[in-house]
Amino acid sequence: MGEVIVVTSGKGGVGKTTTTANLGAGLASMGYKVVMVDADIGLRNLDVVLGLENRIVYDIVDVTGGHCRLRQALIKDKRLEGLHLLPAAQTKDKTAVSPEQMRDLCGELKKEFDYVIIDCPAGIEQGFRNAIAGAEKAIVVTTPEVSAVRDADRIIGLLEAAELREPKLIINRIRPKMVRQGDMMSIDDIIDILAVELLGVIPEDEMIVITTNRGEPVVLDQNSRSGQAYRNITRRILGEEVPMMNLEEEGGFFNRIKKIIGLK
Amino acid sequence: MLEFLTRLFSKDGGSKNVAKERLRLVLVHDRTSISPQLLETLKAELIKVISNYMEIDEAALEVSLDSSGNTVALVASIPVKGMKRVAGTA
Numbered sequence A: 001m002g003e004v005i006v007v008t009s010g011k012g013g014v015g016k017t018t019t020t021a022n023l024g025a026g027l028a029s030m031g032y033k034v035v036m037v038d039a040d041i042g043l044r045n046l047d048v049v050l051g052l053e054n055r056i057v058y059d060i061v062d063v064t065g066g067h068c069r070l071r072q073a074l075i076k077d078k079r080l081e082g083l084h085l086l087p088a089a090q091t092k093d094k095t096a097v098s099p100e101q102m103r104d105l106c107g108e109l110k111k112e113f114d115y116v117i118i119d120c121p122a123g124i125e126q127g128f129r130n131a132i133a134g135a136e137k138a139i140v141v142t143t144p145e146v147s148a149v150r151d152a153d154r155i156i157g158l159l160e161a162a163e164l165r166e167p168k169l170i171i172n173r174i175r176p177k178m179v180r181q182g183d184m185m186s187i188d189d190i191i192d193i194l195a196v197e198l199l200g201v202i203p204e205d206e207m208i209v210i211t212t213n214r215g216e217p218v219v220l221d222q223n224s225r226s227g228q229a230y231r232n233i234t235r236r237i238l239g240e241e242v243p244m245m246n247l248e249e250e251g252g253f254f255n256r257i258k259k260i261i262g263l264k
Numbered sequence B: 001m002l003e004f005l006t007r008l009f010s011k012d013g014g015s016k017n018v019a020k021e022r023l024r025l026v027l028v029h030d031r032t033s034i035s036p037q038l039l040e041t042l043k044a045e046l047i048k049v050i051s052n053y054m055e056i057d058e059a060a061l062e063v064s065l066d067s068s069g070n071t072v073a074l075v076a077s078i079p080v081k082g083m084k085r086v087a088g089t090a
Helices: A016-029 A060-064 A099-112 A126-133 A146-161 A176-180 A187-194 A206-214 A225-237 A253-260 B002-009 B016-032 B036-051
Strands: A003-008 A034-038 A083-086 A115-119 A137-142 A168-174 A197-203 B054-056 B062-068 B071-077 B080-083
Touching: A003 A016, A003 A099, A003 A126, A016 A034, A016 A083, A016 A115, A016 A137, A016 A168, A016 A225, A034 A099, A060 A099, A099 A115, A099 A126, A115 A126, A126 A146, A137 A146, A146 A187, A146 B016, A168 A187, A187 A197, A187 B016, A197 A225, A206 A225, B016 B062, B016 B071, B036 B054, B036 B062
Parallel strands: A003 A115, A003 A137, A034 A083, A034 A115, A137 A168, A168 A197
Antiparallel strands: B054 B080, B062 B071
16 A cells, blocks of 8 residues: 655645656655646646657546546656556636545555655645645645745645644755855744754755756766755655755865766 | 854844744644634733722733643733722722
């Protein structure tokens, strides 16, 4: 029996979909059977982040509405053997699926997959309620900004009210130089305020933009820092103790040289 | 260079402290679902009650919520100008 994990944040644009794609790809690259569910109905995006937009025939609403079998709607990833996507519908709205249907769907999926990762829509309304309905664990994504942390706090409260206890936090797009200069909240500041367990930190990285442009998860890129950060998080989800990445060693002439000649 | 100068002339040591303070305040209100308006009403009523007994500096009166960890405290700073002689207590 697999595990159902929802990736949520409250605020939009903090990296839920990117995180879902990378955790899914990360787990699949380690040999697990993974399905990612795009629960953002009406604003389908996980397919393009993964570069699978051309393969969609059926979507989640077709499944819950009984227009196709679950197996028919699942898209197999082109790179990773065990990775699958259940795309969101683009023409319907968030009320097209009910929490009960979502619970049933997750129940079906976890019979067959080791990990079911749900990409939650932004907001705290119906779409959010649907996305968390079948989940057993929650990952909250935030960025080091007042608005994002505030929304994360709200989401943590709502998750706990929905019996999804002890959500884990991913802090995305941290800029070590700004933290050092005292112009960005640090990891400790945010953990202090939210009082939740830290799952990982993703440094701001241009490679995210580049890999997303190509439709390839950055976790598969062995040379990028954000890819490394996502690989670390993947291993923590699997229960390994992985020390937090040292964010200070970025940039610098010598580091770049070392990287080029393969010392790093 | 500009960055250096801004730093040199800023007193609070970086904008993150501003962010943290604002966040802390807004979260206290979010978590207790006490709106700033409600706090204003509370403040007005406090003034009314305390004014029966003391002369207070209404302009300098401060009422706020403060949180540390999981506990929330109502913190009021009420400068007293002088006592009032209330009928029945003399």
